Structures are given as C-alpha cells and as structure tokens.
Amino acid sequence: MNHASFVQAENARVDTGRHGRCGFPEVIFCEGKTASEVASISVVLAHTAGVVLGTRASRQQFDAVTAVLPEAVFHERARCITWNQANASSDNGKVAVVCAGTSDAPVAGEAVVTLETFGVEAMLITDVGVAGIHRLLAARDDINACDVIIVVAGMEGALPGVVAGLVEKPVIAVPTSVGYGANFGGLAALLGMLNSCGSGVTVVNIDNGFGAAYAAATITRLLHRK
Amino acid sequence: MNHASFVQAENARVDTGRHGRCGFPEVIFCEGKTASEVASISVVLAHTAGVVLGTRASRQQFDAVTAVLPEAVFHERARCITWNQANASSDNGKVAVVCAGTSDAPVAGEAVVTLETFGVEAMLITDVGVAGIHRLLAARDDINACDVIIVVAGMEGALPGVVAGLVEKPVIAVPTSVGYGANFGGLAALLGMLNSCGSGVTVVNIDNGFGAAYAAATITRLLHRK
Amino acid sequence: MNHASFVQAENARVDTGRHGRCGFPEVIFCEGKTASEVASISVVLAHTAGVVLGTRASRQQFDAVTAVLPEAVFHERARCITWNQANASSDNGKVAVVCAGTSDAPVAGEAVVTLETFGVEAMLITDVGVAGIHRLLAARDDINACDVIIVVAGMEGALPGVVAGLVEKPVIAVPTSVGYGANFGGLAALLGMLNSCGSGVTVVNIDNGFGAAYAAATITRLLHRK
Amino acid sequence: MNHASFVQAENARVDTGRHGRCGFPEVIFCEGKTASEVASISVVLAHTAGVVLGTRASRQQFDAVTAVLPEAVFHERARCITWNQANASSDNGKVAVVCAGTSDAPVAGEAVVTLETFGVEAMLITDVGVAGIHRLLAARDDINACDVIIVVAGMEGALPGVVAGLVEKPVIAVPTSVGYGANFGGLAALLGMLNSCGSGVTVVNIDNGFGAAYAAATITRLLHRK
C-alpha cells in the first residue's frame, strides 16, 4: 500500500498509509465523533490495517462498532475499543506501567490496552507513590527489567523523577487530572514532571495514556527488530 | 510594653507590641524601602525589641544601618541584616533546613539566619534531591532528630513529599524560583508541593525562607517553653 | 510491625508501616476509587492500624465499607468515613478550626473529623470573617488557648493573616473554592494566603481540610508526648 | 470650548473637550512617549485646560517639559509631572489614602499628587497593615472623616476588606506589585481585593494610583458641588 494513501470514510479521510510511514496504523480518537463515524472508520481500518484501536470511546460508540465488527472488545475503565484480525505477536518487548495511586487506573489502563494492541507486553505496577518510598524500592528490579517505563501520576508528579533516578531505562511520564484543589486539571502534575530533576524523563499530555504507550512502542520496536 | 502599641519612625509605624502579641518582634522587609527608612526602623526595633532582622536587604541598606548600629551584620548570600543586643539563648530547639540543590542556597540561608536570630539552632543539609534518593536516606536520622523540618526545593518540588513520608515531624516546604523553562518563577514547585501526597506538608510563599523559619520557630517555642 | 511493610489489597498496596514511620496510619483518599476498593483497603487498615479514615467519600463507598465494618460512621457534610477500634484517647492537645463563613463548613468539617480520628480535640469557631472584625476579636482568647490554629477561608483569604497578627500559636491556612467570579476555584484565596504579611502562616492545598488537620496533629503530638 | 473638540500636538490628538464632557482635563500617560511628545502635549493642555498632570514620567521627560513650562514640578517617587496655572481651589472634599506598608509609597504618592492636582485634599495614612490590626483601629476615626477612602496594598490584599467593614464611606482599592514570590506582579493582591467579602469595595488596576484618585475625585466633586 502506498505510504501517502488514504480512504474516504464517513466524514473522514482514513490515513491508510500511516502504518508504512510510521510503523503503526492510525488510531481513532473517539471523543466528538458520532457513533456512526466511529463505526465507519473502524471498518476501513479493520480491512486495511487488520487492527482497530479507539480511545476515549463511549459504550454507545462501541455498540455501533460491534454491529459491524462483532469481535470488537470494550475496555470500560480504560474507555477503549479494540479489534484484532489475529492475535498480535507479543515478541515486541515489555513495558512497565507504574502508577502512583488507585485513582490513576483509567489512564494506566489506556496505556496497557494500547501496548497490548501493538503487540507489546505490559506490566502494571500500582500504588507505589513516593509517600511510602519503600513500596517503590521493592518493585525496583521488576521495573528495571522492562525496556521502557511509563509512569502515571496525578497529585504526585514527583514519581517519574524518583523512578528515573533508580533505573537506566527511558522513562515516559503521564500527568493525570486526579487530585485536590490546586491541581488545576493536571497542570500541577504536568509542571512538576517537566521540572523533574531526574534526567531522562520525557512527558506526554495530561491523561494521555495512549500517547505514552505509542511512544514506548516506538522504542521497543526498534529494540526488537534487530 | 502594651501589646497594641507602636512607634512612629520615618514613614513607618513600628509595631512594638508585636513581641508581646505574637512572641517575636517585628521584622523589616527591606525591598522597596529607602536605606534611610530601613535604618530608622532598625533603631526603633533595636531599642524596643533588642533584636533587628532585615530581609531582602541590599548592601546600600546595610551601610545605612551600620552607620547607626555599628555591630549590625550583613549576610550577603541570604540578603539579611541582623543585630542582636545580646546573644540570643539557643535553648529554643533545633530545625533542619533541607535543600535539594546548591542553587537553593540563598533561600535556605534566609531561613537559617532567621532561625538563629530567634535563638533556634539550625542544621543545614544540602544537595539531597530525589534524583539520588540514597543521599536523602543517608541523612534521614539526622533530619528526624530535629523538632521541625524545613524543605527548600526549586525544580524538584517533590522533595517535601518524600521527606514527609520518612519522618514524623512537621514539614514546612519552601518552593524556590530556581529552574529551567516551565518553572514559571517557582509556580511549578509551589503547585507540586501543594499537591504533595505526603500528608502533613504545609507550604509558604515562593523563596520565602523567612516565613518558613518564622513558622518553625513558632512551633519550637511551644515545645521548649514547657 | 516493620516500618517498610505493606499489604496487598484490591488494586492497592496498603502502607501498613506508615504509623511507625510517620506517627499516623495511612488514610484513604476515596475519590476515583471504586466502592469495592475502598472497602477492601478499609478492612486492611482496620486490622493493621485499628483506625480507618476515608476522605472525599461518597455514600455509595460508605455503604460498601459498612457492609464489612458495621460500626463505620459517615460524616455527610465533611464527606468522611471513620471507623475506630476503640475510642481514641483525646489527650493529644487541642486545635482551633476557625472559619470565615458558613459556606466553608464542609472543609472545616473534614478538618474536625480528621483531628478527632487522630485523638486531637477540635474547637470549631465559625463566621468570624474580617468584614466584621469585632466577631474575631471576641473569640481571640478562645483561639489563643489552643495549641495550633487552622483557619479555613474562601473569598476572604485575608483571615489567616489577621489571626496570625493576634496570636502566638502556629497558624495553618486552608483556602477554599467558595466564592464569586474571579476566585478561580480557590486560586485567589490561595495566593492571598501565600502572600499574607502575617508571619508564621503556612498553607495547604485548596479545600484540603484533611492536610491541615494532619499537619496540626503532627505538632500537637510533639507537644503532648513530653 | 466644544465638548468634542481636540487639538493636534506632536503625534497626538489632545482631547481638549474632555474637561467639559467628563469634568477633568486629559492627563498624560508618559510611559512609551518621547520627551518631546510629552512636552508638546503639556503645552497644549496648559493653554487649553490650565492644568497639566503627567503620570509614569521620567526625569528626562520632565526636563523637556520644564524647558517649555518652567513652573512645572517633578514628584520623583510618585513619578508625576504637574503644572497648575493657578492654585487649584481645595474646596473639593477630602480623600484618605491608606497604605499597608512603606513599600507601597510610590503608588500612594501617585494618588496623592493626582488628588491635589484636581483640588482635592489628600490625607496619607501609612503602615496600617492587617498584621497589626490595632494600628488601623487607631486611625479609624480619621479615615471615616474623609469623603472617600483609597486603600493601597500589595502583599496584603486584605486591607480594603477590613477597612470597608469599619467605615461607611466608598472604598477604592489599588493592588500593588510589591511582594514576595507568588504575588505575580500584583495578581495575588488584585484577586484578593476582587474577592474581598467587605461589601462596597471597588478595584482599579495594579499600581494605578492615578485611576483610584480620579475615581475618588469624581465622587467628591458630586458631593461638594451641591
């Protein structure tokens, strides 16, 4: 397929050449699209790319997709729709998804679903916030055994900096909008992570578990293609 | 002396009753005052309170003070002027001033000078940022042996939360304006500290080493009066 | 119990060593957790720490807790769940919770419930805003008789500075998100308090009654252990 | 003179009809204008309005004005240039200019110079911040004897609300950019004043002593014309 090709679906030009150019197929950001548009794009992607991933999806959108792709799956807490033509090979490396608190679970879930859709193994480690640093130290070896580390944290934007000081793997930080008062919808966590003194931390947008997983998969693919 | 009394100095009403009401004499915030005004207020405080502390002071302001109070001392990096009628007793407890990096030294210095002016012993512990957490763990027992802990941190607003998870003493956090890019003059550190998941952390204004020391001294005085 | 221990509950690593390290058991921040997760963590804390405190709790979460801990109590306005194995001793000092207006009651309530859970006596003084300063002056002696003063204020971020100028005890300020227009969810009150010229004021996050109470209890415990 | 008239000066259309329409002549905001432009406008205003007031003026601009209007006066700290054809009558009421700290003096000075230029008596009361509330209470009767009260405050945005709770006269608040850290160039004081619970407070822009004085003079002129 041509790397610059696209297919016209309902109100959308599906970028079917993306897999060739960027290594992964296009993904559907469902928020703001009608259920019918999501279903229409899903069918195009199923036929051209063999895999469908919809993020920020509602159950109503899932119902429309399942009508045309019956094997589609809905991940409720992570708010994702997935459909795979065949089981993805999982020989694409391993990524740790580290989580400061139970409340960050939906964002971490989006990262895990995305990784698995791309054939990357995900190891979820929850509740290792810096207020009880021994819980993190206990998990240190498991974390460092992965290729890349995604750190999801809300109130506690501190966690990625601490993790980066303990391991020698790339650390991708996801600020979340969870928190009291002056968190300002995740801004506090975002700024904290950007200012993290732990070298080597990079950051994605607030609540963007998908983006972190995509970036992580870009790295593991390089590693495991060799 | 009456608790509601004051004395008229050049362009200023010096609150000479403050010591009686609040336990500490009034302190001079020098920024924006003329050298002559600072000197004039210093004389009033020297005579009524027996102790002078000027923060955010310039050398020019110090020169004016030293002309009328020859024993006054200038703390250059901390930007403070001090003058004590007699050596303050130092039986007022001990406060740890913990510092993430060398760059935070001026703010930490302001805290140390303030504590010592109020007769409180200060223990300065520098360069224990979270990116190398073992440096902090090594200092843990020293820190916990103090009555109160002041944590000064810029880029790394994370430090107070980590400290608070390790000790059982009150932790007062001072964000500083040191840092790269999206630190926004200390805003990132401030928000990080306010959102710190480590319970028991309270926060003062950006770069306000004085305020943290004052609050700490309020606590140690209660402890050591008994 | 080991200070670095933890117990695995549903989706959570409960920090059972926290009491030993920090002097108080871990507390459950309920927002964003499922009812089942809150109940599961509550049971672990009941058995290991003998006391349960859940903040930002919903009635639905309380129903799940009460199914496993029948004596649990729900404080509706303060949005807290509590459960105590035995009546906490109350010989841990006394804290004033001073409130600018009736609208700040939920946040003040969270502070009061937290203090009482930790065995600290709480004295609630409401409706003493600075627009009618005589109401505050009338309560001054009662306030100054406490060990620590928590000041909760929304529109009127001015109150902590005025209180700190009248007493010689530590003052902890809690900005609230109550108010007209340019309050920006408590930001105005927060900035006002940080800039308070009354020395000795420290600040916690917006609406964080729990954090203020925790910090206050850290101080009273030091005082009354002697 | 026609109320909609204007005169062309160097790079400026001087609104000579303003006195007729609004009760006061046009005033020169000097910042960003060349010395020559300020002098040119001053001459037009001297001839048409009989009074010149330039705010935010530099000494260099004053030198240009004094070359053409030798009796012009420079108020250094207030950064104002004034020139009056004849002594303004001062039977236009009295305004209190209340000041939290010495550091707010330049802004308060701009207000005083403006009032006097408009023939309004100004009473300056400095250093009555809320951290020592007795200093304010001592000045209460003097303040309430004026027609209007201007309150200038930086760190301490609280002062106008407290004053408004003590008097029955209009209170106009001027936030200043003086202060530590999270003052953000006066934003903290501005937000504090807007959220002031003391009813009847209105606010002008940060450091805008002129605007407050102009508004106050608009009120006293109504009062004393009767």
Place this chain on the structure above:
Amino acid sequence: MNHASFVQAENARVDTGRHGRCGFPEVIFCEGKTASEVASISVVLAHTAGVVLGTRASRQQFDAVTAVLPEAVFHERARCITWNQANASSDNGKVAVVCAGTSDAPVAGEAVVTLETFGVEAMLITDVGVAGIHRLLAARDDINACDVIIVVAGMEGALPGVVAGLVEKPVIAVPTSVGYGANFGGLAALLGMLNSCGSGVTVVNIDNGFGAAYAAATITRLLHRK
C-alpha cells in the same frame, strides 16, 4: 444597637452592628448555605435590621425563607430573595444600570434588586454595546442624569471605558462570565475593564452585581444625606 454586636443564628454569627458601622445591614450570600441556615439568618436580620436581602439564592432556599417570612419575594432571574419590613424610602438617589447585551440580564438584575432594597432608584438600560455605538449615544443624556453609573458587560469589556469618556459621573464596571471561547469565565472582560483607558472606572468581581450596587449606594447615600 452596639456597632460591634452580633447574634448567633444556626451556624452563623449575624453581624447586627453592621448597619451602624457601614450604613447598610448585612446581606446573605446564599450559595453553599443550607436552606435552613438561610431561613434562620433571615429571621435574625428581619428582626434586627428590618430588611433581608439574599443573593445567589435557589428556589429551595426561598421556600424555607417564605415559611418563616411569608412576605418574602423571590426574583428568579436575579436569583435574589428580598423582604422589607416597610417600603424603603426611595429618596436615596438614582443609579443607571447599563447593559451591553440581553445575556447580561441576570447580573444586571442582581444590581437592580440590591439598589431597590437599599431604597435607591434604578434605571435599567439594556443592549447598548459598543458594536452599535449610536445606541449608546442615544441613551447618553438619560445616563448622565443619574448619580452613579453601573456598567455590566461580558464579551464586551469595552463598554465602561466608552461610557466613562462620555459622562462625568462615577462609573462602576461589572464583568460578566458570558461569552465565547477565550473569555475564560469573565477573565477577559475583567482584564479589559481594569485596563480601560477611560479614567475614573472602578471594577468589582465577575458577575458581582450586588457588589456594584452596594458601592453605588454608598455613594448616593453620601450625596442625599446632605
């Protein structure tokens, strides 16, 4: 009645001395109070001040008030509850309430109700935004015949500056939260008004029709007491 007196209602200290100190009785800010608290405070004010004004009131709160004060009135769009022992004299001057658009009606309504409760005549002039400046010019004489002018504007923060350039009366501006996109809940209008080049404009908080009316009434009372 003593100027520093207060009465204890349900969860509230009603400032019954406020009328003596400030010229107007206390007003109830209903948001965040229970219906029962609003009713309880209303009864105290009815008995001590003879007039009740509740702003930001809900119908549920009104129902509780009407149960104890049957003649109370609910102003739905303005969200105010009022009760007057006797018809207020209306010999207290006249205030224009000028409105940029229909959408600003609720805030303008709060101002009108407040003025009338305080016995001040209100003249409402709507839909005179600057995009059709001739509509404003047509109303100019009516506006200038009032003692004070309140200008309510959302998108169009420009209106107060234009009005202030046309009249010689005090202008009080109320920014509203109405508007498209980058209005940020009234922030754009607020900043626009603060930066208004029209001298003599003062500003109150976003959507604070009450505050503007209170300030206006403070001025008209001075004028008409003479």
Place this chain on the structure above:
Amino acid sequence: MNHASFVQAENARVDTGRHGRCGFPEVIFCEGKTASEVASISVVLAHTAGVVLGTRASRQQFDAVTAVLPEAVFHERARCITWNQANASSDNGKVAVVCAGTSDAPVAGEAVVTLETFGVEAMLITDVGVAGIHRLLAARDDINACDVIIVVAGMEGALPGVVAGLVEKPVIAVPTSVGYGANFGGLAALLGMLNSCGSGVTVVNIDNGFGAAYAAATITRLLHRK
C-alpha cells in the same frame, strides 16, 4: 433606512442600521437569551433585514422562532437558526473551510452556515491534519482556488501555519476547544495559532466559526463588488 437606527424588541435594541454601516445585518447570539427574546428579535430582523441568523441556538429557541417564522431552518450540529426572505445570490465568492479532524465539525459547520447565509459559497474540506501531511497536499489546489481560507483546528493548532505556507490567499484560523488534557479549553490551539510562523494568518476566538465566516465574507464582498 438610517445607518444609526434601531428597533426595540423584547429586552433588546435591534441594530437595524448595521447592514448599511457594516454591510451585513445584525446576527443573534442566542446563548443566554430566552426563547421568547430570540423569537422577538428574529421577527424584527426578518422584517427589516430580510435575513435571520442565530448562532449558539438550542432546539427550544428554534421552536419559538419557527412559531413566528415557519420557514426557519435549524442546523443541529452547527447549532444555528437561519431564515432567508429569498435565496441569497451566491455570486459573492468562495471560501474554503479546512478542518483538522472530524471532531471540529460543529465549529466548521457554524462557519459554513454563516457563509451561506451571507450568500458566499463554502467548500468544506475535512480531516487534513498535519500528522498525515499528504492528505493536505492532495487538497492544496482546491484550497488555493478559493478567495479566502478558514482553517479550523483543535489539538492541532499547527494546521493554519502549514496551510499559509502553501497558498497565497488570506488564512483565518479558528482554534477549537476539542482535545486532551493540556488543551485548556482551546487555549493551546489559540496560542499555537497566534505564534504560527506562517505569515499572514489571523485568528478569531476559540470555537468562533461565525466570526471567521463574517471576516471572510467581508473580504469576498470587496473582491466581488468590483
């Protein structure tokens, strides 16, 4: 009709002279108006201008309009009401409305409806975001054949700058509030567009499809009047 005329509708002064002054009739911003007010203004505009356009309209408001103007049309996704006395001539040029994603459709729709109401042909091109730049390059000639280009983009504030580098026509950018986390209601897209290095881009308010269309029509009218 006089250019400075207006007609009084329910709570509104309809600016009937606007067409003569500005080239287009007044348009109704429906948000915050009652259904009855919208209908009343619609009737005045239908009679005086021969065309009605209501933006940000609800179905309830449309029902009120259709009761008095039965041929009125409701554009659901664009949230617009339109009514035309006669089919507008469409000889007023052609405008491209370029859209980064499906989610921006409502804002693009408001632009299209506005253009058509003003007799300008609109060409809608969707889903040409910069992440798949070939889709944009494929549409380049179609875009450049229009008189003016409106670019609507949310997450991807980058699109207008890229378009402006490819064409020689005026580019008007509309930021939308669609997007993840740190988009802050369109602020990120707005700032991105303002900082666009592509010369010749101008920007309207967030989500303001109407404003962009109005500005575009102002340009095409000049072109096609010649």
Place this chain on the structure above:
Amino acid sequence: MNHASFVQAENARVDTGRHGRCGFPEVIFCEGKTASEVASISVVLAHTAGVVLGTRASRQQFDAVTAVLPEAVFHERARCITWNQANASSDNGKVAVVCAGTSDAPVAGEAVVTLETFGVEAMLITDVGVAGIHRLLAARDDINACDVIIVVAGMEGALPGVVAGLVEKPVIAVPTSVGYGANFGGLAALLGMLNSCGSGVTVVNIDNGFGAAYAAATITRLLHRK
C-alpha cells in the same frame, strides 16, 4: 524559480520559493540571530527576491547588513531593516493603520514599514482611543476609504470592536504590550480583542505589526490584481 527551492546561507535555509508559493518573499525575524547571520540571509534575499525586510532588528544587525547592502535603511522606532532593488510599485491598494495612543507607535511603525515594503500605501491615524470617541468619529470616513483597516491598541483592547461597528472593511487587530499593571504583557488587550463583539475582527499576536501588515497585503493584492 522553483516554488519549493531554497538556498543555504550561514546557518539558514532561505526559502527562495516562498514568493512563488505565497506571493511575498521570505522576511527575516532578526531577534536571536547574530548580526552575521542576518547579513548573510539579507544578501541571499536581495539577490533572489529583490527585496529585504528584517523585523525586530538591532542597530548592530543593521550595521552588518549595511556593510554588504549599502542602500539598506534602518527604521529605528519600528526596529526594521529594509532594502529594495527598485522602488516597489504602489498600486497595491491602501491600508489604514489606526492607533489608540502615542505609546503604540513602534508596533504601528512596524506595520507601516511592512506595508510600504510590499508596495501597499499606508495611512497612519494616531491617538483615536475610545475614551474620546469623537476623535475616532472624525476620522471615520478616511478610515472607511481604505481597503483594509489595521487597529493597534494596548490598554484599550476596545478600539477594534468599535471601529468594526463603524466600517464595512476587514479589520485586523494588533494587541500591544503597552499598559499598566494587569495588562500582563498584552494578554488583556489580546483577550479583549478576541472577545470583541464587533463581528469581522481578526487578531494577530501581541506586538506583531508585521503579521497584521502581511495579512492586510494578502487581501489588497487580491483586490488590485483584478
């Protein structure tokens, strides 16, 4: 010349195909470039495009340019460097540059220099702020006789909306960073202009006189090519 061509200068790829693609040659944004880089790019543009425009230039950069292009001109207040191979034809239409105050002159100057470099006639109208609306009304016919109107305003973001309500030509607004206190470097003016109720206003970045002129020239070129 190929529309996609470029030439390598010192540290820069000069986009020599830009004239063909976008209708105007590339322009040099001088801030942050060394004098030598500016001179090197100027030479390339002089040879390929026959016209050089450098904005935000310093005198030092000009000195380097004049060494290699002796006829280059420095516009000091506008901070621009220009060099034209031949006098540009001026048959490219006429643009009004309307200015609220003398202080906005540098930004207005940048717009005028840019227009003239592109062969467009510029008519500068200064000092017509909304506080004296009659000055603007007097200039109305002159303004409306131009093809496009650029409105430059700082404190007074109101001006573009008022102008747009008076004329039927495209209005491009430039916010400037001039102003008192809460102007926040032009943010207040920017937000005011974006929220302007005058339809048809589009906005460029703060202080970006160049961008406004470029956009205006894009429109006049369309008009005068016919």
Place this chain on the structure above:
Amino acid sequence: MNHASFVQAENARVDTGRHGRCGFPEVIFCEGKTASEVASISVVLAHTAGVVLGTRASRQQFDAVTAVLPEAVFHERARCITWNQANASSDNGKVAVVCAGTSDAPVAGEAVVTLETFGVEAMLITDVGVAGIHRLLAARDDINACDVIIVVAGMEGALPGVVAGLVEKPVIAVPTSVGYGANFGGLAALLGMLNSCGSGVTVVNIDNGFGAAYAAATITRLLHRK
C-alpha cells in the same frame, strides 16, 4: 563503585553512584552555583566518572573550571562546559537534532554537546520550519536514518507533530522560549507540542536541550548494547 555512593564537594554531595544506577554520570546544572562550587564539583566528577558536563554555564564559571581542569572546553552559544578523560567511543548510535529556526540554535547546541559528551553522534539539521514544508520533506530520509529525533522549536510548536507523521522513530520535542508576544516564554510552544496530534511525540521542559539529549541517549544505549 557503590551505586548508592556520593562524595562531598564544596556545598554539594556529588552522586558518584549515578553512572552505575542510571548509565550516565551526574551532570552539573551551573545556574545559581558559584564559580568555585562548579569547579569543585567538576574535579570530583573528573576523578570519579572521567567525564564532566556543565550546562547553563557562564564564562566566569568556565574560568574557574579551566584553572583546575585545563583541558576543559567552553561551548559559548550552547553555554556548556565539557571535559573528557579520553575521547568517548562514538559507537552509541546517532540522533538527529532538527531545528525550526536559527534562533533556536543555543538550545539545539546544548542537545548536541550533551549527545557528544555521552558518545552519541549528533546530526544537526536547521531551519526546516513548517512554513516552508518542502525544506523538511527534503531532509526526511536523513532524519529517518537516525535512531532518535530531537525536534527543537519555538514559535512553531507544530514541527514535532509534522515530523512524527513522517518517520517511524521516537520523536522528543523541546519547546523554546523564542518568539513574539503571546508565546509567554515558551508556554505556547510547550502546549502546542503536548497537544500535538502526531502520535509518539514526548516533550521535555522549555529550553531543556540537555534533557532531550539525555533521554535520547538512554534509548540509543539500549539499541547499541545489544
């Protein structure tokens, strides 16, 4: 050397175990440190790690370092000090540093110096902004041949998203503080990058060329160790 070891230098605890834990030695952030402190830390790092990298360095700090480490090098534009015991092997992969404009050179330089210090080959590609997209397309194959891509962009936060849509390698974005008006010190570029629709982009702090290089080197080291 022990992974948790450190050495006490002047006012600093040098984290000598960092190389073992994180794969790279500690780096000196010079801003805010005295020249003497920088020199003292440099000596410790030279002896323990065999490599010294100081960022945000001044010439004065370099002079102090060169006195003790004569072979140290100063990179003026990049503001870095480097010293290597031996030439680092360069068999650690290759990173593209892509730059929107000449003005971003200092930040790009910091990235290049950091990469080379860590033994990673850096390929600098300047002046490929999105306003002339053909310049970027021409460099596409060179870029995609690298292991990781760092994109440095100021005004034009759009570039990383466009690059990520063209290549299949990890993209790390660095916003810079270069730009006009509403760039707000890099905030606009930062937000634009975070909202970039190009999947796989991660972001570091404003102007943080070092951090991007560090993160990139973490990835290339994994690749080339295999």
